Amino acid sequence: SKYKFTILSYLYDHKDQHVSGQKIAEQLNISRTAVWKTIETLKEEGFVIESIQNKGYKIIQFPDVWDNNLMRLLIGNSEYFKSIYVYKEVTSTQKMAHEKLLTNQEPFIVISEVQNSGRGRFNRVWDSQGEKGLWMSLVFNPHISFQKIATFNLFISLAIAETMRSEFKVNAQVKWPNDIYINDKKVCGFLTEINGDSTGVHHIICGIGINLNHALMDFPEDLQRKATSISLESGHTINRYTFFEALYRRIELYYQRFMTTEFSEIKEQYTAYSNIWGRTLRYTEGSKQVMGEAIEIKDDGRLIVRDADGMTHQFISADIEMQVE
Numbered sequence: 001s002k003y004k005f006t007i008l009s010y011l012y013d014h015k016d017q018h019v020s021g022q023k024i025a026e027q028l029n030i031s032r033t034a035v036w037k038t039i040e041t042l043k044e045e046g047f048v049i050e051s052i053q054n055k056g057y058k059i060i061q062f063p064d065v066w067d068n069n070l071m072r073l074l075i076g077n078s079e080y081f082k083s084i085y086v087y088k089e090v091t092s093t094q095k096m097a098h099e100k101l102l103t104n105q106e107p108f109i110v111i112s113e114v115q116n117s118g119r120g121r122f123n124r125v126w127d128s129q130g131e132k133g134l135w136m137s138l139v140f141n142p143h144i145s146f147q148k149i150a151t152f153n154l155f156i157s158l159a160i161a162e163t164m165r166s167e168f169k170v171n172a173q174v175k176w177p178n179d180i181y182i183n184d185k186k187v188c189g190f191l192t193e194i195n196g197d198s199t200g201v202h203h204i205i206c207g208i209g210i211n212l213n214h215a216l217m218d219f220p221e222d223l224q225r226k227a228t229s230i231s232l233e234s235g236h237t238i239n240r241y242t243f244f245e246a247l248y249r250r251i252e253l254y255y256q257r258f259m260t261t262e263f264s265e266i267k268e269q270y271t272a273y274s275n276i277w278g279r280t281l282r283y284t285e286g287s288k289q290v291m292g293e294a295i296e297i298k299d300d301g302r303l304i305v306r307d308a309d310g311m312t313h314q315f316i317s318a319d320i321e322m323q324v325e
C-alpha cells in the first residue's frame with residue numbers, strides 16, 4: 001500500500017493514544033477505506049494494532065522482524081544517522097556498509113535479520129544465522145587522527161554494556177577491547193574498521209553483533225558453552241526494536257563523548273565495568289602470548305598485564321581467553 005509509511009508514521013507519532021480512522025483520513029487527506037485497508041496490511045505484517053469502537057486505532061506491538069518503514073521512523077529521530085538500510089539476509093552488514101560507502105558518505109546504519117557470512121576479527125566466523133539477534137554496522141564520518149581512534153572501542157563498549165545494564169537488567173561487563181560478556185559468556189562482539197588517508201580517518205565502520213533472543217539450542221554446539229543472549233540472562237523475551245532504539249541512542253551519546261573528551265573521562269566507569277581484573281588469563285597479540293593478570297588500562301587505551309615472573313607487558317588489542325583450561 002502506498003500509504004503504509006504515512007499511516008504508520010501517524011500512528012507512531014500518536015502511539016500513546018487512540019486515533020480514529022476518520023481523523024487519520026482527514027489529517028492525511030486519504031479515504032477511510034484506504035486507511036482501513038492499510039491498517040489491515042500492517043496487521044498482516046505483524047503489527048499488533050488495537051481498534052476500539054468510538055476511540056480508534058493504537059499500535060500495541062511492533063512485529064518481530066526488522067521493518068523498513070518502522071526503522072526509518074526510529075532513525076528519523078536521530079540527530080546523527082541520516083539513513084538506514086534494512087535487509088532480510090546479507091552476507092555481512094559490514095561488507096554491505098563498505099559497499100554503500102562508495103555512494104553514501106553521510107552517517108548510516110546497515111541492519112539485517114540474518115547474515116550468512118557474518119565475520120569477527122581476523123576473519124573468524126560470527127554466528128548470525130537466526131532471526132534472534134541484532135546484527136548491524138554503523139558508519140560514522142569523523143575527521144580525526146589515527147591516534148585518536150585507539151579509544152573508540154572503549155567508548156562503544158560502555159554504550160553497549162550500559163544499555164544492557166540499565167534497560168534490560170543484566171550484569172553486562174566489558175571485556176577489553178571489544179566484547180561484552182555476561183556471567184563470563186559472550187553476548188556481544190563488535191569490530192571497528194576505518195577508511196582514511198594521510199590526512200586522517202574519514203569513516204569508521206563499526207559492526208556490532210548482539211545475541212538477543214537466542215535459546216541455548218540456537219547456538220552452534222561449539223558456542224553453547226561460551227555464548228549467551230540477553231533473553232537467556234534476563235529470563236525475558238526482548239523486544240528487538242526497544243533494544244535497537246535504546247542502543248543507538250546511547251551509542252550516539254558515547255560517540256559524542258568520544259569526539260569531545262578523552263578516555264580518562266570514562267576510565268573509572270570502564271574499569272569498574274571490566275571483567276578481566278584479579279584473574280590469570282591468556283593474552284595473545286600477533287605472535288606474542290602471555291599468561292598473566294591485567295593491572296591497568298592506560299589513558300591511551302593500552303592494557304598492561306603482569307606475568308607470573310612479575311614482568312609487565314602492554315597490549316593494543318589482544319585476544320583474551322576467559323576460560324583457560
Ligand code: BTX
Nearest residue numbers: 092094118119120121124126127136189190207208209227
Ligand atoms: P571476535 O573475532 O572477537 O569473535 C569471534 C569469535 O566469537 C568466534 O571465533 C567464536 O568463538 C565466537 N562467536 C561467534 N559467533 C558468536 C555469537 N553469536 N555469540 C557469541 N560468540 C560468538 C567479534 O569478533 C566481532 C563480531 C562482530 C560481528 C558483527 S555482526 C554485524 C557485523 N557484520 C559482520 O559480519 N560482523 C559484524
